[in-house]
Each structure stands twice: as structure tokens, then as C-alpha cells.
Amino acid sequence: NLTTNNHLRHMESMKSLPSGAGKIPELNAVILGESLASEEHDLVFPSHDFSKQALVTSPQKYLEMYKRSIEDPAGFWSDIASQFYWKKKWSQQVYSENLDVTKGNIKIEWFKSGITNICYNCLDKIIESGNGDKVALHWEGNEPDVDDSLTYKQLLEKVCQLANFLKQNGVKKGDTVIIYLPMLMELPITMLACARIGAVHSVVFAGYSSESLFQRIMDCKPKIVVTCNAVKRGKKVLNLKDIVDAALLESSQNGVSVDSCLTYENESAMKKEDTKWQKGRDIWWQDVVPKCSTTCDVEWVDAEDPLFLLYTSGSTGKPKGVLHTTGGYMIYTATTFKYAFDYKDSDIYWCTADCGWITGHSYVTYGPLLNGATVILYEGVPNYPDSGRCWEIVDKYKVTIFYTAPTLVRSLMRDGNEYVTRYSRKSLRVLGSVGEPINPSAWRWFFNVVGDSRCPISDTWWQTETGGFMITPLPGAFPQKPGSATFPFFGVQPVIVDEKGKEIEGECSGYLCVKNSWPGAFRTLYGDHERYETTYFKPFPGYYFSGDGCSRDKNGYHWLTGRVDDVINVSGHRIGTAEVESALVSHPQCAEAAVVGVEHEVKGQGIYAFVTLVEGVPYSEDLRKSLVNVVRTQIGAFAAPDRIHWAPSLPKTRSGKIMRRILRKIASRQLDELGDISTLADPSVVDQLIELADS
Numbered sequence: 001n002l003t004t005n006n007h008l009r010h011m012e013s014m015k016s017l018p019s020g021a022g023k024i025p026e027l028n029a030v031i032l033g034e035s036l037a038s039e040e041h042d043l044v045f046p047s048h049d050f051s052k053q054a055l056v057t058s059p060q061k062y063l064e065m066y067k068r069s070i071e072d073p074a075g076f077w078s079d080i081a082s083q084f085y086w087k088k089k090w091s092q093q094v095y096s097e098n099l100d101v102t103k104g105n106i107k108i109e110w111f112k113s114g115i116t117n118i119c120y121n122c123l124d125k126i127i128e129s130g131n132g133d134k135v136a137l138h139w140e141g142n143e144p145d146v147d148d149s150l151t152y153k154q155l156l157e158k159v160c161q162l163a164n165f166l167k168q169n170g171v172k173k174g175d176t177v178i179i180y181l182p183m184l185m186e187l188p189i190t191m192l193a194c195a196r197i198g199a200v201h202s203v204v205f206a207g208y209s210s211e212s213l214f215q216r217i218m219d220c221k222p223k224i225v226v227t228c229n230a231v232k233r234g235k236k237v238l239n240l241k242d243i244v245d246a247a248l249l250e251s252s253q254n255g256v257s258v259d260s261c262l263t264y265e266n267e268s269a270m271k272k273e274d275t276k277w278q279k280g281r282d283i284w285w286q287d288v289v290p291k292c293s294t295t296c297d298v299e300w301v302d303a304e305d306p307l308f309l310l311y312t313s314g315s316t317g318k319p320k321g322v323l324h325t326t327g328g329y330m331i332y333t334a335t336t337f338k339y340a341f342d343y344k345d346s347d348i349y350w351c352t353a354d355c356g357w358i359t360g361h362s363y364v365t366y367g368p369l370l371n372g373a374t375v376i377l378y379e380g381v382p383n384y385p386d387s388g389r390c391w392e393i394v395d396k397y398k399v400t401i402f403y404t405a406p407t408l409v410r411s412l413m414r415d416g417n418e419y420v421t422r423y424s425r426k427s428l429r430v431l432g433s434v435g436e437p438i439n440p441s442a443w444r445w446f447f448n449v450v451g452d453s454r455c456p457i458s459d460t461w462w463q464t465e466t467g468g469f470m471i472t473p474l475p476g477a478f479p480q481k482p483g484s485a486t487f488p489f490f491g492v493q494p495v496i497v498d499e500k501g502k503e504i505e506g507e508c509s510g511y512l513c514v515k516n517s518w519p520g521a522f523r524t525l526y527g528d529h530e531r532y533e534t535t536y537f538k539p540f541p542g543y544y545f546s547g548d549g550c551s552r553d554k555n556g557y558h559w560l561t562g563r564v565d566d567v568i569n570v571s572g573h574r575i576g577t578a579e580v581e582s583a584l585v586s587h588p589q590c591a592e593a594a595v596v597g598v599e600h601e602v603k604g605q606g607i608y609a610f611v612t613l614v615e616g617v618p619y620s621e622d623l624r625k626s627l628v629n630v631v632r633t634q635i636g637a638f639a640a641p642d643r644i645h646w647a648p649s650l651p652k653t654r655s656g657k658i659m660r661r662i663l664r665k666i667a668s669r670q671l672d673e674l675g676d677i678s679t680l681a682d683p684s685v686v687d688q689l690i691e692l693a694d695s
């Protein structure tokens with residue numbers, strides 16, 4: 001039963017909202033009790049008990065806070081920022097922004113000239129408040145009986161030791177450190193150690209290939225690379241050091257040599273003696289870091305000093321180095337975490353994301369630790385030893401907030417309810433979803449089966465670029481609709497625009513933009529401010545363009561519809577079609593490739609590649625495998641195409657542009673929706689492709 005109780009109480013509170021609240025157009029509908037009532041079957045109401053204890057108890061309260069955040073952003077955010085530690089307070093102006101390319105360079109600044117340190121706020125401040133003995137990290141190994149934990153005090157000591165080691169090895173404020181680690185405690189430790197000394201970390205997801213790692217090393221020229229020798233994920237052992245070695249060799253051949261490679265011995269996966277070693281460059285973590293002092297002075301930085309770089313895919317082949325700075329990001333991740341998960345000191349929080357992605361930055365490491373939370377880190381995969389592992393972990397640690405991706409929900413849903421119901425899960429009180437739209441049936445399964453119809457689901461829409469949540473439910477505050485990310489977070493003004501960039505009001509669909517800046521917004525693309533402006537601010541002047549489509553229903557709820565650019569979202573991972581295409585054409589027997597996304601039952605989207613071979617080369621199963629393999633080695637296994645479609649030629653306009661619209665229809669077998677093909681240079685190409693569709 002989705003429409004659990006408490007409906008009337010909500011209807012009542014909606015009717016008694018202050019009249020001014022109705023001035024915010026997209027929220028008008030929330031207050032129209034009647035129209036919501038008529039659609040009751042679509043709505044999921046929080047229970048009275050939940051709302052009563054929530055940080056935001058009603059739609060009315062949400063609207064009051066939202067209204068203030070929009071009408072007085074400086075006041076709203078500086079009140080929150082004052083709760084953090086600042087060595088020196090920011091200047092009079094809380095923020096300044098120019099989001100309009102016609103008015104000069106795009107520039108966003110928050111809390112400028114404020115001096116702080118995010119590591120200090122994550123650790124020292126929590127310890128000073130008397131919570132030093134609280135567990136900061138519970139680490140659960142790949143094998144169910146292997147675990148470890150660190151209190152806030154212990155975590156600070158580890159962070160300081162590494163920070164001292166980095167300093168001794170010449171890492172200074174503003175230097176870059178690449179981190180290529182799996183989900184060991186050493187991953188957040190390294191991030192925090194960099195932050196402590198003002199170094200800029202760039203975590204590269206440890207599923208990326210050596211070629212991808214090489215590209216990132218070339219772009220940000222790190223002083224040092226931090227890795228481990230190997231990791232076990234399920235039954236597989238992955239030799240990470242070999243990947244790093246190959247990347248470092250290639251970069252040194254291309255003029256960027258990295259002095260040191262700090263390597264953690266992950267003993268359960270591989271012994272020291274089996275690890276390949278380059279003397280003079282490679283250093284065992286365990287040999288040096290534990291010898292360093294457990295205290296380390298903080299490097300105080302400006303709020304606008306860079307904190308990290310995280311590479312993400314765009315619509316060209318070259319990954320973009322998204323740059324986040326310190327002060328605004330700190331305030332934003334902490335605040336979004338607190339409200340979107342209704343965080344309480346007693347919570348035990350588990351986010352299944354890897355720190356190699358933005359979710360792991362903002363909501364495994366910074367957001368939760370800034371709130372003094374106890375965080376679970378899990379090294380392994382969700383279905384090892386079997387599909388009940390997640391719920392075993394939930395029961396073992398009494399997890400109260402569980403945050404994951406729709407792809408995981410769908411795959412566990414497919415494996416059957418018995419794996420879930422075998423475990424109690426009674427500690428759970430809030431669930432979360434991120435990475436792609438969650439389809440209503442997966443939402444309902446998550447809600448009814450995993451959460452026993454008791455836990456609100458925060459379906460959080462945001463991006464690497466936004467730093468933190470942008471559109472998200474606040475548990476207990478208002479009713480939810482399965483599949484909708486609901487309403488904007490405080491301070492965020494989402495707008496939906498048409499093709500011409502005109503804002504559309506009321507019920508509509510179009511391109512999702514944001515009207516203003518918010519503290520967590522990224523400030524540039526590393527080394528390429530022009531690309532930053534062109535990609536995000538030129539398409540619709542005056543707005544930040546997200547690259548996503550969105551519709552808004554008559555109640556003001558937002559429904560994300562997916563990317564509108566050439567980016568595919570596979571299992572919540574962003575992959576640029578151009579990156580996969582350039583990997584494919586690097587194969588000597590591939591002449592041309594065009595990649596599109598197709599619907600996939602578990603992954604959300606799958607990668608579908610149309611491939612034209614070099615003249616005279618015959619198609620074969622071996623060649624198909626070797627094409628898939630070239631993508632694995634160039635990008636990583638997670639980007640491997642699900643399907644290769646042989647294409648004698650590709651549908652192109654007379655000017656030579658590939659018509660992806662047609663390819664998408666062929667890939668999804670919507671053959672009666674091909675539309676107008678008369679503008680093609682050679683329309684017969686389409687019939688050929690259809691004939692080869694199932695070969």
C-alpha cells in the first residue's frame with residue numbers, strides 16, 4: 001500500500017500555507033491540496049511519525065525555507081556557513097556570479113576571501129565537539145568476515161600521517177595528486193590528506209583502463225600517484241598496479257613523468273612479492289606512512305582555492321576536468337546531505353557509490369563526514385557471495401540510510417524478493433537513489449520490498465558539475481511520486497526552457513537549466529574555461545544548461561527524462577558516445593563507428609555500436625570480440641558495447657553528418673518511426689542496416 005496514512009494531515013497543512021509561498025510558480029501546485037487529492041493513487045505520503053521527527057516537517061516548512069533561500073541567498077547561506085569553522089570569515093559579499101556569456105566571462109564565487117579547510121571541518125571540528133570516539137568509517141571487505149573501522153580520532157591520525165608523507169615528498173598547496181584506488185579506507189584517507197595540505201586531488205575510478213588513466217595524468221600532471229597493488233571484487237582479482245605502471249610508462253614517454261607512485265599493499269588480493277616494482281619510483285605505503293607523525297598542521301586555504309578535479313565524459317572524445325573549490329562545495333555537500341537524508345546523529349549511513357565518481361566525493365566522503373556521520377565503505381560487489389549481501393551489510397551495521405543507484409535496485413529486483421526478505425532491514429529509515437531516472441516499478445519495489453513501505457526515497461537529481469543535490473525530495477516534508485525527483489533543493493532555481501531558450505511555465509517539458517548559481521557549482525573545466533562556457537552557458541544564454549531533458553507535471557513535480565546530448569548513461573555512469581567511437585576506430589580494422597544508447601532492462605541504457613569495417617575485411621565473431629575488447633582497454637570494462645551492428649555504411653546527410661536519430665530508431669527496432677529519410681545522401685543505407693539488424 002503506497003498511499004500510507006497521514007494524507008489528511010498533509011492536505012490540511014498545504015491549505016494553510018502563507019499566501020506569499022504561492023508566488024514561486026513551480027511550487028504552486030504543491031499547495032493545491034485538491035489537485036493532489038484527485039491524483040492520490042500516484043502519491044506516497046510520509047507517515048505521521050516520520051514527518052513529526054523530520055528536519056523539514058511539512059510542505060509549508062519546506063516552502064518557507066525555500067522561499068527564503070531564493071529571496072535572500074546571501075543571508076540563507078551565510079547563516080549555514082557560520083556553523084562551520086573559518087579561520088577568517090569571508091568578505092562582505094557572500095557570493096558573486098556572472099552566468100551570462102554576453103556580459104563577459106562566466107564567473108562564480110562563494111565566500112570569497114573566507115579562509116578555511118574542509119579536512120579540518122570534517123575531522124578536527126567533529127573531534128573538538130566531543131565526537132572523537134564515534135566511528136567515522138566502517139569498512140566491509142569483499143569477503144563477508146573481513147572488516148575494520150576507524151573512529152574520528154583514528155581517522156584524523158591516519159590522514160595526518162599521509163599528509164606528512166605527501167609534504168615530505170614535495171607535495172605543496174595547489175599541486176595535483178592522482179588517486180587510483182578501490183574502496184579501501186585509504187581512498188577517503190588520501191582525499192582528506194590532500195585537502196588538509198591544500199593539494200588538489202583527482203580520483204580516477206579504479207575501473208578505468210590504463211589509457212584513460214594516462215590521458216588524465218597528461219592533463220593534470222600530478223606530483224604523485226596513489227594506488228594499491230590489487231583488489232578483489234567478488235571472485236575476480238584486479239591487478240591495479242599493472243594498469244598504473246602502463247599509464248605511467250606511456251605518460252613518461254609523452255613528456256610527463258611522475259616522480260613517485262605510493263602503493264598500498266592490499267594483502268588479501270595480492271602479496272608484495274607478486275607485485276611488479278619500479279625501484280626509485282614506487283614506494284610501499286606500509287613502509288613509509290605509518291612512520292610519519294600523527295599530527296599535521298592544516299594548510300588554510302581560500303574558499304575559492306581548488307579542492308579537487310574530477311574527470312567526466314562530455315560529447316567530445318576528451319574527458320572534462322570538472323573543478324570544484326573549497327568553501328561553497330563544503331557548505332553545499334554538508335547541507336544537502338543533512339536535509340535530503342533527514343540526517344540525525346544516530347544514523348548509520350551507507351552509500352554504495354565508489355569514491356571514483358562524484359557521488360563518492362560528495363556523499364561518501366565530504367557531506368557525511370562534515371556532519372559527523374558514521375559511514376560504511378564496501379570494497380566488493382553487491383551480489384557476492386550472493387544477492388543478499390547488501391541486506392546482510394544493512395543488518396550487520398544497522399544501517400539507517402541506504403543510498404544507491406537504480407541499476408542496482410533493478411538487478412536485485414530481478415534476483416527475487418527472497419534475498420531481501422531473508423534479512424530484517426528494520427534499522428532502515430531513509431532510502432536514496434541517484435545516477436539516472438528511477439522507473440516507477442523499480443521505485444515501488446525499492447519502497448515496498450526493501451523499505452517495507454516505511455522509508456521515504458530520496459531520488460536525488462544532480463551531476464558531477466553541480467557538486468551536490470539539485471532536485472530532491474526531503475524525507476517527511478511532502479508526498480512523493482514514484483519516479484519523480486520532486487522539487488528543487490534550497491537555493492536552486494531550476495527552469496525548463498524550449499529550443500529557443502525561453503522559460504516555460506507550468507506543466508511542460510523541455511531542457512533543464514538552472515537560473516542562478518549555488519554554492520556547490522563547479523567553477524571551471526580544468527585548463528579550458530572556454531569549453532566550460534561553450535558547453536554549459538552558451539546553449540541557453542543566462543542559464544546553466546544541464547544537458548538533461550525534464551518535464552514538470554501539473555503539481556509542480558519534476559520528472560527527469562535523460563540526456564539530450566551525445567552522452568549515454570550506463571548503470572548511472574556517464575559515457576560519451578564520441579569516446580566509445582574513438583576507441584572503436586582506433587582498431588585497425590574499423591573504418592568508422594557510430595554509437596547510440598538503447599534501453600536496457602538493468603543498466604538503464606546499453607551501448608549500441610554501428611561499425612563499418614575497412615574495405616575487404618569480413619565480419620566475424622572474433623572481430624566482434626576484438627572490437628569490444630578495444631573499448632575495454634581504451635576506456636574500461638564498464639564502457640564495453642552491448643551490441644555491435646555491422647554497417648556497410650552509415651546514414652549521412654549530404655553534408656556528411658551522421659543521422660543518429662535514425663540509428664537510435666534502428667537500434668531500438670522502432671522501424672516504423674524512422675521519420676523522414678529523404679534528406680540522406682543515400683537512403684538505401686537504411687534498408688541495408690535493417691537487414692543486418694539481427695545478424
Ligand code: PRX
Nearest residue numbers: 434435436437459460461462463464560574
Ligand atoms: O542525466 C542525469 C543523470 O546523471 C547525469 C549526471 O551524471 P554524473 O555527472 O556522472 O553524476 C551522477 C551522479 C550525480 C545527469 O545529467 N542523473 C543523475 N541523477 C539522476 C539522473 N537522472 C535522473 N534522476 C536522477 N536522480
